[in-house]
Amino acid sequence: MTDAFADQVGLLARRSxxxxxxxxxNVVFPFVFPLLLLAVNSSGLKSATSxxxxxxxxxxxxxxxxxxxxxxxxxxxxxxxxxxxDIQTGFLNRLALTPMRGTALLAGQLGGVMAMTVAQTAxxxxxxxxxxxxxxxxxxxxxxxFVFSLLLGLGFGAIGAxxxxxxxxxxxxxxxxxxxxxxxxxxxMAIPRxxxxxxxxxxxxxxxxxxxxxxxxxxxxxIGWDAEALALGFGIATLIAAIAxxxxxxxxxxxxxxx
Amino acid sequence: xxxxxxAQGVAWRVLHxxxxxxxxxxxxxxxxxxxxxxxAGGLSRIGQVPGFDYPPGYTAFQFVFVLLQSAAFxxxxxxxxxxxxFESGFGRxxxxxxxxxxxxxxxxxxxxxxRWLLTAAVVTAVAIIAGMQVGGNGVDLFGLYALGLIxxxxxxxxxxxxxxRLRTMQxxxxxxxPVFLLLFFxxxxxxxxxxxxxxxxxxRVNPITRMLExxxxxxxxxxxxxxxxxxxxxxxxLAFSLWALRGLRSAEQAG
Numbered sequence: 001m002t003d004a005f006a007d008q009v010g011l012l013a014r015r016s017x018x019x020x021x022x023x024x025x026n027v028v029f030p031f032v033f034p035l036l037l038l039a040v041n042s043s044g045l046k047s048a049t050s051x052x053x054x055x056x057x058x059x060x061x062x063x064x065x066x067x068x069x070x071x072x073x074x075x076x077x078x079x080x081x082x083x084x085x086d087i088q089t090g091f092l093n094r095l096a097l098t099p100m101r102g103t104a105l106l107a108g109q110l111g112g113v114m115a116m117t118v119a120q121t122a123x124x125x126x127x128x129x130x131x132x133x134x135x136x137x138x139x140x141x142x143x144x145x146f147v148f149s150l151l152l153g154l155g156f157g158a159i160g161a162x163x164x165x166x167x168x169x170x171x172x173x174x175x176x177x178x179x180x181x182x183x184x185x186x187x188x189m190a191i192p193r194x195x196x197x198x199x200x201x202x203x204x205x206x207x208x209x210x211x212x213x214x215x216x217x218x219x220x221x222x223i224g225w226d227a228e229a230l231a232l233g234f235g236i237a238t239l240i241a242a243i244a245x246x247x248x249x250x251x252x253x254x255x256x257x258x259x
Numbered sequence: 260x261x262x263x264x265x266a267q268g269v270a271w272r273v274l275h276x277x278x279x280x281x282x283x284x285x286x287x288x289x290x291x292x293x294x295x296x297x298x299a300g301g302l303s304r305i306g307q308v309p310g311f312d313y314p315p316g317y318t319a320f321q322f323v324f325v326l327l328q329s330a331a332f333x334x335x336x337x338x339x340x341x342x343x344x345f346e347s348g349f350g351r352x353x354x355x356x357x358x359x360x361x362x363x364x365x366x367x368x369x370x371x372x373x374r375w376l377l378t379a380a381v382v383t384a385v386a387i388i389a390g391m392q393v394g395g396n397g398v399d400l401f402g403l404y405a406l407g408l409i410x411x412x413x414x415x416x417x418x419x420x421x422x423x424r425l426r427t428m429q430x431x432x433x434x435x436x437p438v439f440l441l442l443f444f445x446x447x448x449x450x451x452x453x454x455x456x457x458x459x460x461x462x463r464v465n466p467i468t469r470m471l472e473x474x475x476x477x478x479x480x481x482x483x484x485x486x487x488x489x490x491x492x493x494x495x496x497l498a499f500s501l502w503a504l505r506g507l508r509s510a511e512q513a514g
Binding site: 029036037039040041043044045046047048050051178181182185186190191195196197198200201205 | 286289290293294296297300301302303304305307308309310311432440443444446447448449453454455456457458
């Protein structure tokens, strides 16, 4: 990477972070909402731990994996909405007139999302430790959680960027939020897959890639080092990131050509 | 009479907008169904937790929550429409043209009720198709839906009060978040008796808990605390009526 390109990425990533930080709703919701749901679910579903076969006696530890994915969903929305606003306000067109490279725009935007993801991960882990969760995989596991979150931030941020570049509309990006929420709820977020009674629901959660993302994070928190869960989680997260970055790069090229 | 004609006009316009615009109609129908599927489908095993005793089963247990949730959020979604009307300037024109402005709030409330009736019908149909067991008789079920209607009214009056004061779509989270918290700080997944720790203490004083427990009793055919639940619901309506009307005054003063 040349110095000029790195400068461009750095500047745009900084812009992305500052812009997010300046909008209270963009900061409060990605941090407060997942914690709120964690508090509600971990208290409300505490008695689920008494079900035979439940993998831990702490529902909080079990549910701590969910904010990681919710945070990534919010990253998708923020990245997409911000980029769509850049398109709607003509910022992207003006940028296209400068020597700045298109890939720098995308990398900068995604860099900003990933910085946000690191902050979120620190909050989720900090909250968990503060509330007495014992991370079974230890300090190295915490490092892996950060790496995994960065990968999620990259993948989901790129999905947001792709949607924004394809539609050029913040409303359209926001309109996808319920779809992502469906993926989250029809997953193993609330109960292990093997304890789901309804057959079609268990099949849906098994087919849903989000289940494996959650289970990878969960394995580090409640089991320790589960090679299968980690391989599936990292594999799917890498695949999502690769596809989403490729699609958003193509969409950016088309968008800049149109401009 | 003039108040009623204003209310009729406002309600017709809101309903026309909602029923001819899929982006407004579909979320209010899909969200409750989605919660119903996720909770009743994914968490059905919770019905086997020791101490969980609800004869009609976990699907019925979650149905009552989803029904009341749809009532509350139906009110909030209509509140979004009020905020949108004021942001676009339509609200101001409405204030100028309406001879009796209380009718504006009444109209939005009537529209919210009609809108929720459709949602309730769809959610009920899906629950029955999903095999929900009903223990209550006709009177019990009437009580359950009446509870939902009153909650819907309370929610629209709350949201109207916020929308009329802030008059911007950015007020959405202010309308939504307290309702969301009240709903989820109630016994959503298990009965109150099985909740432990701080959530139990919060749920015990949460007004939604009374409605939820009474609603579940009505559906099971074993009514409990019904008078208290209706008392709480009516008290919420009265309090939020004042809140909404004062919001209307605030919008009038803003010009």
